[in-house]
Amino acid sequence: EIVLTQSPATLSLSPGERATLSCRASQSVGNYLAWYQQRPGQAPRLLIFDASNRATAIPARFSGSGSGTDFTLTISSLEPEDFAVYYCQQRSTGITFGQGTRLEIK
Amino acid sequence: EVQLMESGGALVQPEGSLRLSCAASGFTFGSHFMSWVRQAPGKGLEWVSSISESGTRTFYADSVKGRFTISRDNSKNTVYLQINSLGADDTATYYCAKRPATGAQYFEYWGQGTLVTVSS
Numbered sequence: 404e405i406v407l408t409q410s411p412a413t414l415s416l417s418p419g420e421r422a423t424l425s426c427r428a429s430q431s432v433g434n435y436l437a438w439y440q441q442r443p444g445q446a447p448r449l450l451i452f453d454a455s456n457r458a459t460a461i462p463a464r465f466s467g468s469g470s471g472t473d474f475t476l477t478i479s480s481l482e483p484e485d486f487a488v489y490y491c492q493q494r495s496t497g498i499t500f501g502q503g504t505r506l507e508i509k
Numbered sequence: 510e511v512q513l514m515e516s517g518g519a520l521v522q523p524e525g526s527l528r529l530s531c532a533a534s535g536f537t538f539g540s541h542f543m544s545w546v547r548q549a550p551g552k553g554l555e556w557v558s559s560i561s562e563s564g565t566r567t568f569y570a571d572s573v574k575g576r577f578t579i580s581r582d583n584s585k586n587t588v589y590l591q592i593n594s595l596g597a598d599d600t601a602t603y604y605c606a607k608r609p610a611t612g613a614q615y616f617e618y619w620g621q622g623t624l625v626t627v628s629s
Contacts, residue, residue, distance in 0.1 A: 404571075437615045439554075446604055446619035447554065458609070458617060490554055494614035498556040 405429055407491050407501035415509040422478040424504045426491035431471045435495040438467055438476045441503075442487045450489075451476060481506075511535040511618045513605045518623030521595050529590040529623055531605030539563070539583035542608050545590050546616060547601040557603070559614075560588060572598075595627045 406429040416422055426436065434454040439447040449458040451467035454474060464479040478485055486508050491501040517529040531543070544559040558579040559568045567579050578591040588605060602624050606616035 435613075439616075441554075446621055447616070448619075449609070449615060449617045452609065452613060452615045492554070492615065498559075498614055500554040500556070502553045 405432060405493055405496050405499050407493055407499055409489075409491060409501035409504045411504060412502075413505045413507060415507050416481055417509045418481050418483055420481050422476075422481055422485070422506060424476040424478075424489055424506070426469075426474040426476070426501050428472045428474075428493060428495075430496075432493040432495035434470045435493055436467075436469070436474050437492045437494070438465075439490045439492065440485075440487050441490065442484075447490065478506075483508075511607065513607065513618060513620035515603060515605050515620045515623035518603065518625045520626045520628060522629050523596060523627055525595050525627070526591070526593045527595065527625060529592065529603055529625070531588045531590075531620060533586045533588070533605075533607070536607070538586040542612065543579075543581060543588040544606045544608070544616065545579065545588075546604045546606050546619075547599075548604070548622075549598075549601045552601075555601075558590065592625070595625070597627050599625060600627045601625060 408427045410425045436454045438451040441447040455467045466477045468475050488503045488505050490503050512534045514532045545557040547557050560579045564581045576594045581588040602622040604622045605620040607618040609617040
């Protein structure tokens with residue numbers, strides 16, 4: 404099973420700041436990686452697929468990069484609604500998720 | 510508009526069984542893979558199972574293989590998850606999810622989830 408490790412576990416930032424979230428795979432997943440946002444009490448929302456492609460209606464402040472084993476989700480300027488939990492997911496071999504990064508207001 | 514609505518979650522005793530349903534609308538149901546993803550309280554996401562468009566191919570996480578059965582009724586636009594021999598580790602919100610139009614194994618559309626609680 405491919406294990407995805409997200410860091411940091413919690414990220415404390417202020418609105419307007421830049422957020423950088425990391426996801427590392429235990430073996431190469433190519434570019435078969437997605438990012439999701441989950442707000443409290445809501446279902447997850449697909450943000451980025453295939454490492455760097457924004458899903459439908461996702462704002463341009465969200466961007467993804469990386470390939471192989473190291474991936475990054477960047478939020479260029481945080482809006483109040485961006486404070487949530489973020490998960491990465493790979494589809495290279497089976498389907499697994501990372502444990503999540505909680506983005507909280509500083 | 511794609512809509513997925515789960516039902517069937519309940520409080521169940523250990524070793525009990527339950528059938529979850531997911532009613533879909535807003536797309537050609539019989540042309541798309543469907544999946545279940547679960548989330549234990551306060552925990553992360555775990556893919557559980559997927560089923561092909563016609564229902565002839567099914568896939569399961571190792572943690573549920575042999576206990577869970579996914580099926581679908583394309584005439585009713587509904588996907589099901591039969592869960593047997595429930596244990597405390599199965600306590601979770603179960604989400605129904607649909608892949609994007611490309612068919613890639615991501616989850617673009619989600620229901621609001623149905624809660625399964627295993628407790629005596």
